[in-house]
Amino acid sequence: MRQGNLGIQKIDWLTVLLYFSLAILGWLNIYAAVYDEAHSNILDFTQRYGKQLLWIGTSVLIIIFLFILDGSVFQTLAYPIYGLSMLSLLAVLFFGKEIAGARSWFVIGGFSLQPSEFAKFATALALAAFLGKPERNLSSWRTKIVAFGIILLPAILIVPQPDPGSGLVYFSLILVLYREGLSSSYIIAGISIAVLFLLSLLIPILYLQLILAAVALIIIFLGRKVRGFWLRVTAILAVALVLVNSVDYAFNNILEDRHRNRINILLGKAHDPKGIGYNTTQSMIAIGSGGWSGKGYLQGTQTKFDFVPEQSTDFIFCTVGEEWGFLGSALLIVLFSLLFFRLVHLAERQKSSFARAYAYAVVSILFFHFSINIAMTIGLAPVIGIPLPFFSYGGSSLWGFTFLLFILIKLDSYRWQTL
Template identity: 55%
Template structure:
C-alpha cells in the first residue's frame, strides 16, 4: 500500500459525514427562510440566497480539496505568517471595509462579501497551537499565560475597532482550550464569579436589594466561620468590591450604544417592548414554539413566509428549523452538533503531539461557543449578538472559515502517526 493511500484511510470520515449533513440541512433551511409561495424560485436559483449559498458550498469543496492534498506540515510552518496576515487585514478593515449597519467588518468583492474576522479565528488557533507546542510552554506560569492571552487579545482589540462586539466575544472560547492545557482553575472560578455578579447586578433593578443580599450572605459566612478581625475585614472588603463593581457596571452599561443596552434589557425582561426592541427574540420564540412536536412541514412556516423574524437566514436560522421541523427536527440538528463535538474531542485526545491537540481543542472551543450562543440567542437565553450557527447559517465567510478550521484538524489527525515519527 502506498503511503498516500495509508493517510487517506486515516481520514476521519465520520466527522466529514456529520459536516456534510449539517451543510446540506442548513442549505435547505436557507431556501425555506427566503421561500416565497407567490413567486417561488428554484433552490438552485443564483438570484436568491440558497443559490448563492450553493456557490459557497461548491467553493468550500475546493478549499477542502486543497487542504487535504497539501502537506500537513504546511499549516504548522505557516501558522505565524497566517496570523500576521489576518492581523493586518483586521487592522485595515475599519478604514477600507464596507460599512453595514454601522460596522466596517467586510470587504466587498463584486456581489460577495468577505469578513476577515471570521478567517482570523483559524489563524489565531494555529498561532496558539504553534506557541504552545514548545516543550517549555507551561500555562501554570504567568509569563506563558500572558503570551497566550496576547495572541488572543490582538485580533479581539482590532475587531472591536470595527466595531463587532459579537465576533470579538467569540474569541473568549479559546479559554476552553486553555483550561484543557493547564490554565489554573482559580482564573475560571474568578471568571464564573464575575459573570454571576454581573448577571445579578444587571438583573436586579434596584441595587439596594443587591447590597442587602450581599450583606446577608457575608454575614452568614462570618457567623459560620471562626471569629477573627482579619476574617471580618476580608469579608467586608469582598462585599465592598462586589457592591462597587455592581454600581460601576450600571455606569458602564449606561454608556453603551442604545441598541446594546436594549439587548441587555430584553434578556432580563423578555416582555419589554415586544413590538420594538424585543421584536426579534419574541418572533423567534413564536416561530420555534409554533412548530410543535413535528413542525408545520417544509416550506410551510408562516413566520418565515411573512418575514416576521429579521435575519432568519443568518443569525436566526434555527427558528426556521424549529417552525418547519418542530421539536424532532431541532433535536436531530442538536444531536448532530453534539455528535460532532464529541467526535472532535475523541480526535483531539488521540493526537500524538501538542500542536495538533491544542489546535483540535481550539476547533472544539469555537464550534461549541457558536453552537451554544446562537441557539441560546434564538430562544431568548442570551442577548442578540449576531453570531452565526456553524455550517448552517447563510454566508460565505462563515462557511469558508468553519470549513477551513475543521478540515485543517481533520488533515492533521490523518497524519497523527507521522507526527509521532517526527517526535521519535
C-alpha cells in the first residue's frame, strides 16, 4: 500500500528545520561577507546575497518537487540519473567555461551551472541502488569492483578539470561500503595509503624505500614460521613501493603548481604568507581576531576590507569566526553536529538496504565537506575549494546539497514500505 504523494505527516521536520537554519544563517553571513554601504539593501539581487536568496527560494521549489514524487522513483531512476551526470562531467571538459583556473562550469547567458555538484547525489543514488539489490554481497570481488567503479568514475572525470578537491569527496563513500559489509581491512588499507602518501611528501623517496624494506624484513623475520607469510609481506611491500613512487610522480608531474604549493605550505615545507599561503594566513587572522564573542554583525574589519579572498564561498567560516567569535563558531558546529547525528539516526531506521546505503552516502558527503572546509580555514587542510554545505554562496552547490538531503528525507517518509 502506497502513502499519498506528499506524505507530509511522515516528513522528518527536525532535519528540515536544521537545513533551513543553516541556509538562512549562511545567507546572513554571505551578506556580511560582501557587505558594502553603497549596496546595503539585503534584497539587492545584483549582489551575491540577493542571488543566494534566489537560490534558497528555488531550492524550496526543488523540495516541493521531491516531496511530490513517489518514493520509489529514486531507486528506479538511479542509474539513468547517474549516467546523465557522468555525461555532463565528460561534456564540461570539452564545452565548459574555465573559471578560476578550472573548466568546471556550463555557462548559458548569465547563468552558470557546475555539474560536479549534482554528481554527488547521482553517485549516491547509483551506489545505493547497486548495493540495495538482495543478491549483492561485498565479500564478492565482482560486487566490490563494480561498487568501487561507481565511486571512482566521477572522481576520474572531475580531477582533470582540474578540481582535485571535488574529486576527493567521492572517496568518503567508502564508509558506505564499510557499513554495508566491506571488510575493515580495506579501511585499514586506505588509512595506510594516506599515511604513505604523507610520508612520501615528507621524506626523500630513497630513504622511504629503505625504511619500507627494513620494516618488511623485520616483519618477515618475526613471522617466518607462518607458511607463505613472507610472500604476502613481499607483495604488500611491492605495492607500497609502487604507490610511493606513483605519489612522487603524480605530485611533481600531474598536480598544478598551485596545488603542490598549498600542500607544501600545509606540511611546513614552504612558507609563502603573501603568495599561495595568503588565503589561509588571512583566514586564521580573521577567525582569531573574533575572540570569544566576535566583533559584532557587519563589524568585521578583515571581512569589510576584503583581506580574505572567496570569503562568501570557501572561506565563509571566517566571517562567522570574526563577527560571531568562538561562541558563534561553536553554535554553527553544534548545528552541523545535530544534523549529522540526526542523519545517522535516519539511516539506521531505514527498512531497505537502498535507503540505508543512500542515507550513509549523504552523511559521508556532507561530513567530508564540513570537516575539510573548516579545516581549510584554520590551516589544518590544504585549500582545495570545498564549500560549506548549505552555508557557502553558490547556486549549484546549494541545489546539489538540497537534492542530496531531501531525497533522503523523502525516502525516510517511505521507510515502512517496500520501495
